[in-house]
Amino acid sequence: MVLAAALAAGGAVMASAQDTKDSTAAGIAQYREMLADGNPAELWEAAGEELWKKPAGPKQASLEACDLGLGPGVVKGAYAKLPRFFKDTGRVMDAEQRLMYCRMTLQGLTKEEASARPFSSPGKSSDIERLMAYVASESRGAAIDIPLAHPEEKRMYELGRRMFFYRGGAYDFACATCHAQPGLRIRLQDLPDLLTADGARYAYSTWPGYRVSQGEVRTMQHRLYDCLRQQRFPEPLYGSEVITALEMFLARNANGGKMDAPSIKR
Template sequence: MRRKGLFIFMAAALGAAAPAMAQTSTTDEIAKYRQLLADGNPAELWEMRGEELWKTATGPKKVSLEQCDLGKGPGVVKGAYVELPRYFKDVNKVMDLEQRLMHCRMSLQGLTREQATKTPFGSAGNPSDIEALVSYITAESRGMKMSVSTAHPQEKRAYEIGQKIFFHRGGAHDFACATCHSVDGQRIRLQELPNILNKTNAQAAYTTWPAYRVSQGEVRTMQHRLYDCFRQQRFPEPAYASDVITAVTMFLAKNADGGVYNAPALKR
């Protein structure tokens, strides 16, 4: 009887451990899959096209973006992304990368807002110049540590607004960003859901965007990632390059401070 009881106990223990073992196994296999593809990440094609676009004179003014100031001086892209979003004195506001690119395309190249934000998210046969430019600029910060400032009052305010949005519940499902991203160990199907309130998780999540999405065959930027999150929560769709997105990005980026930037990455 004692042997039978021991057998039942061991079977129950193994049964309880099985989901955790399966989850770990799945996570490990996904990590191996990403590693196998990492050396041939298609995002490199977006990076090369983005560099060409950055240096090409275009728009009504027939100038390139090489004088665009991303925060470290006109034309400096090396290390710019790991310090964004940030306060820009010339416009008296906090901007993320895509907002700043839109501003430079309008002010330097003479594009209208509509032209500067045309096709923010690419699709088959309809590539996005913005996703290419973002890929190039972000790649120039690869290997550097995130260092986002909240020293300026407007930077601090953007962070606080982003934090409030992160925890705000609403929409048809009464969801918030925090519903999925404020608890350790959560997942949906095979997808891990990083806890953004955990610094290690926040660093690992933020520093791998933008990314080439295998399932979509496109590079997706942080703007797209957040837009898609709002869509899935059934929230009103935020306008492209809106201050709402910048505020949430500021919250995420600051939480990732100190993390080594490693993107454009590759994701499912």
């Protein structure tokens, strides 16, 4: 009798905890849905399109001839097929690395100028975040398509996979510590399992995203940089290969998902 009562009480507690978790998740989903109708990222998209078409740099050229992988000037659908191998550079590049390259080759900026202020801060906006909001928005609804057709793409994917499971830093964390099993949460935030198609698609397809808590659109480079920072890993340089490798791993896992960025985040 006592054992039966204890088991019943334990089951009731577990059921109550699950109900609370489900209720919290539903509340967060409703909050995001309410905000999505007026996503401020639209302002970043418009500003980014203006910057894309505006002559700038020593060459006073726009970025309208930038080749994001589908040919010079083709922006529609390009983000959904990045990262990818580019023959003109001989390496795999993500959208932000490719933007840096186009700003250097088309507009005549130095590498330092083309990568200056990649992440905005209070009182200091970022042209890169605005340009990425525009580029990503042009792939909204497009299917993520990372075929790993080139040996360098396969190498980068494997490097990203190894980095995902690599443990280090002061906390001995890896990306997999938080993102390799279902049902995990930090504070009120669900942590997607990025080894599953559904989890990877949900995460990858929604970046860049407008962060309500920061009042800025943040790019995928920023998202991964911030994850490594929180793991207490050495600070990666902007546009570094390790970030591109992680992006390649996540993008490939998300194959077939539909891009829905810039989205809105907490």
